[in-house]
Amino acid sequence: MNETPAVRCTGLVYRFGDRTAVDHLDLEVRPGEVFGLLGPNGAGKTTAIRAITTLLPVPAGMAAVFGRDCAGDRMAVRRLLGYVPQQLSADGALTGRENVALFARVFDVPRRDRARRVAEALADVDLTDAADRLAATYSGGMVRRLELAQALVSRPRLLILDEPTIGLDPIARTNVWERIAAVRAATGMTVLVTTHYMDEADQYCDRVALMHRGRVRALGTPDELKDALGGADVTLEDVFRHHAGGSLAGAADTEGGTYRDVRRTRNTAGRVG
Numbered sequence: 001m002n003e004t005p006a007v008r009c010t011g012l013v014y015r016f017g018d019r020t021a022v023d024h025l026d027l028e029v030r031p032g033e034v035f036g037l038l039g040p041n042g043a044g045k046t047t048a049i050r051a052i053t054t055l056l057p058v059p060a061g062m063a064a065v066f067g068r069d070c071a072g073d074r075m076a077v078r079r080l081l082g083y084v085p086q087q088l089s090a091d092g093a094l095t096g097r098e099n100v101a102l103f104a105r106v107f108d109v110p111r112r113d114r115a116r117r118v119a120e121a122l123a124d125v126d127l128t129d130a131a132d133r134l135a136a137t138y139s140g141g142m143v144r145r146l147e148l149a150q151a152l153v154s155r156p157r158l159l160i161l162d163e164p165t166i167g168l169d170p171i172a173r174t175n176v177w178e179r180i181a182a183v184r185a186a187t188g189m190t191v192l193v194t195t196h197y198m199d200e201a202d203q204y205c206d207r208v209a210l211m212h213r214g215r216v217r218a219l220g221t222p223d224e225l226k227d228a229l230g231g232a233d234v235t236l237e238d239v240f241r242h243h244a245g246g247s248l249a250g251a252a253d254t255e256g257g258t259y260r261d262v263r264r265t266r267n268t269a270g271r272v273g
């Protein structure tokens, strides 16, 4: 394929002191695909994503978005991106519409288009009826969809979502994924998503990378990865266990996870749940 990749990382390294969070990561996300970055707490997913979004520097190796260098051409990269972080990014004291309008201003949506684009983004995530209520009154699933609208209002070519369904009940999770799928089908945008939930990755991602200790251990479509392991009833979790040498649930205890990882995950789940 000769198309410029939506994301390309080559030999990306990021260290926090003596802890290597991202360890010579090579990764390529194709234009238009939904790409899942999977792995346990502490695998390095968020750190890699923060380098791609230009929120962290790229001290070693290379990261690029649609051919724009994440270190050298940060503003150009930011203009191509929508980002939904793990941490809460909506303000409970504002209405849904005000929250999205704020992002429209920050991301330079032309003034004359703003009201329409805000309304469209809210409609895209099924929040039209609740648009003029304070976000503080929203359920966890609605907050997540509002954050999605905030990221979509600038019409990004690449949408990056860090654990978009953490702390949500199954119905709210399905709603979030269905909204993402619908926007992607309508616009052709590329989606890069991190998740711990293998079942969601299996269902909604075109390709996945299993990340463990800062590196990609396996890459392919969910079916390719399961088929490669052989046997009926193989799940993505089995694939992960095979490549990472431990279960997803146990990996945070025995591998890279730390108190900080757990605290952050729970804080996030508590706020949006």
Ligand SMILES: Nc1ncnc2c1ncn2[C@@H]1O[C@H](COP(=O)(O)OP(=O)(O)OP(=O)(O)O)[C@@H](O)[C@H]1O
Pocket: 016, 019, 020, 021, 022, 039, 040, 041, 042, 043, 044, 045, 046, 047, 048, 256, 257, 258, 260, 261, 262, 265
């Ligand atoms: N600000 C920081 N200071 C120190 N260490 C950090 C910091 N951020 C991440 N780390 C460490 O880097 C490693 C990778 O963390 P990262 O958050 O990228 O993993 P993750 O796969 O996104 O995990 P999670 O699923 O919890 O989001 C972990 O060992 C973590 O403890």
